[in-house]
Amino acid sequence: xxxxxRGAAKAFGPVTVFEGIDLDVHQSEVVVLIGPxxxxxxxxxxxxxGLERLDxxxxxxxxxxxxxxxxxxxxxxxxxxxxxxxFNLFPHMSVLGNVMCAPVKVAGRPRDExxxxxxxxxxxxxxxxxxxxxPSSLSGGQRQxxxxxxxxxxxxxxxxxxxxTSALDPELxxxxxxxxxxxxxxGMTMIVVTHEMQFARKVADRVVLVADGGIVEQGSPxxxxxxxxxxxxxxxxxxxxER
Amino acid sequence: MQWLSDFIDTAPVFLxxxxxxxxxxxxxxxxxxxxxxxxAYCRLSRLGPVRALAAGYVSLIRGTxxxxxxxxxxxxxxxxxxxxxxxxxxIGLSVHNAAYVAEIYRSGIQSVPTGQVEAGRSLxxxxxxxxxxxxxxxxxxxxxxxxxNQFIIAVKDTSVAAFIxxxxxxxxxxxxxxxxxxxxxxxxxxxxxYLVIVLLLSGGVRMLERRMGRYGV
Ligand SMILES: Nc1ncnc2c1ncn2[C@@H]1O[C@H](COP(=O)(O)OP(=O)(O)O)[C@@H](O)[C@H]1O
Ligand SMILES: [Mg+2]
Numbered sequence: 001x002x003x004x005x006r007g008a009a010k011a012f013g014p015v016t017v018f019e020g021i022d023l024d025v026h027q028s029e030v031v032v033l034i035g036p037x038x039x040x041x042x043x044x045x046x047x048x049x050g051l052e053r054l055d056x057x058x059x060x061x062x063x064x065x066x067x068x069x070x071x072x073x074x075x076x077x078x079x080x081x082x083x084x085x086x087f088n089l090f091p092h093m094s095v096l097g098n099v100m101c102a103p104v105k106v107a108g109r110p111r112d113e114x115x116x117x118x119x120x121x122x123x124x125x126x127x128x129x130x131x132x133x134x135p136s137s138l139s140g141g142q143r144q145x146x147x148x149x150x151x152x153x154x155x156x157x158x159x160x161x162x163x164x165t166s167a168l169d170p171e172l173x174x175x176x177x178x179x180x181x182x183x184x185x186x187g188m189t190m191i192v193v194t195h196e197m198q199f200a201r202k203v204a205d206r207v208v209l210v211a212d213g214g215i216v217e218q219g220s221p222x223x224x225x226x227x228x229x230x231x232x233x234x235x236x237x238x239x240x241x242e243r
Numbered sequence: 244m245q246w247l248s249d250f251i252d253t254a255p256v257f258l259x260x261x262x263x264x265x266x267x268x269x270x271x272x273x274x275x276x277x278x279x280x281x282x283a284y285c286r287l288s289r290l291g292p293v294r295a296l297a298a299g300y301v302s303l304i305r306g307t308x309x310x311x312x313x314x315x316x317x318x319x320x321x322x323x324x325x326x327x328x329x330x331x332x333x334i335g336l337s338v339h340n341a342a343y344v345a346e347i348y349r350s351g352i353q354s355v356p357t358g359q360v361e362a363g364r365s366l367x368x369x370x371x372x373x374x375x376x377x378x379x380x381x382x383x384x385x386x387x388x389x390x391x392n393q394f395i396i397a398v399k400d401t402s403v404a405a406f407i408x409x410x411x412x413x414x415x416x417x418x419x420x421x422x423x424x425x426x427x428x429x430x431x432x433x434x435x436x437y438l439v440i441v442l443l444l445s446g447g448v449r450m451l452e453r454r455m456g457r458y459g460v
Pocket of ligand 2: 041042043163
């Protein structure tokens with residue numbers, strides 16, 4: 001098991017975001033989190049790599065308990081890649097620099113080896129010709145693919161995606177989803193927050209609906225998306241599919 | 244013609260003084276850049292008392308005249324330790340400029356979006372590495388103009404060291420003007436010396452800005 005969440009609870013001040021969340025993610029599984037805006041999907045995802053701190057409950061990643069001590073947390077984070085809605089590329093580094101930076105400065109790999117691997121990763125996301133460009137000269141879709149390559153460069157066991165296509169123009173969504181789909185096919189373990197229902201249907205092994213401070217429903221894409229059991233799930237899906 | 248010969252006649256004296264001014268400026272700028280970084284780090288610390296201490300320092304320094312600060316260090320502390328006038332000047336100017344530099348650094352650091360920090364941390368960087376590799380380079384580019392401006396002020400402010408007997412440019416001008424009974428000429432001449440340093444320095448800063456501005460956001 002790659003991720004094991006038990007009794008997770010999180011509040012911001014007096015506002016409880018979620019409570020009592022249990023979730024397991026297995027090796028090579030693709031779990032898609034869906035749910036209304038403000039349901040706490042991002043917060044839950046950010047708790048998995050310790051960007052947010054749980055108030056109660058536990059998270060184990062590959063058998064190691066997530067703690068908030070800097071040393072162990074940083075070690076776990078090397079194994080968990082994260083892709084943000086707003087890309088968050090380093091604007092002062094070239095594309096290659098973005099991808100190489102952490103392998104060299106954090107994992108301590110030799111520069112040449114890291115450079116070679118970075119080039120391979122950029123080739124894989126279709127940006128081999130952009131190595132020397134700066135992020136400001138790229139389209140949103142290209143930026144997000146660089147961000148994916150940057151996360152993969154640490155050779156993570158788990159990838160977290162927080163609405164990776166929500167900031168993109170519609171015509172650029174496909175190229176990013178395609179990279180993610182390929183990654184899933186290769187067997188990467190992934191947790192993906194997205195509103196792309198087609199992606200969920202085609203790529204997800206499991207869809208998890210988060211709403212009202214907890215997991216409302218989970219199961220295969222068909223089960224959750226086509227035959228939701230709860231009224232809450234039906235209400236959400238109707239709202240989404242109407243758009 | 245009288246002006247020109249004044250300028251040439253006093254050049255040896257003024258060039259010596261210029262050298263002292265440059266040393267004062269260089270030392271205090273370098274030390275202020277370092278001390279300012281430490282202060283900015285404290286100012287953004289998670290620990291309340293550390294933050295309060297740094298904030299107190301900044302408002303104390305900004306709330307009192309530079310000349311007072313130099314007098315306290317040179318004449319005031321003379322009863323405890325004796326410091327050479329030059330080093331008293333360096334310490335005073337560094338302590339003074341550090342407060343302003345710290346505020347500039349802080350604004351630069353705060354101008355970097357939190358997403359950048361999160362990206363660094365999510366790759367496993369320690370908070371120190373995130374600061375060094377991600378935040379500082381971006382912050383520095385943002386604040387380069389204000390930093391350059393503060394350093395120009397720092398150069399001009401070395402003239403205050405004249406009042407604690409450091410024989411830098413301005414004190415030299417005072418002495419020469421008194422000797423020759425021609426204050427207008429020699430204060431204008433010393434002004435020109437300062438102007439040249441400042442123009443060179445701002446040219447350098449502009450060049451650095453162009454170099455660093457390679458990536459547009
Ligand atoms: N840093 C924060 N401080 C305070 N409230 C927050 C913070 N981050 C998120 N929230 C609140 O927590 C709730 C869940 O947010 P989020 O996880 O972003 O939802 P989702 O990603 O499902 O849209 C929202 O009500 C949001 O306003
Ligand atoms: Mg969100």
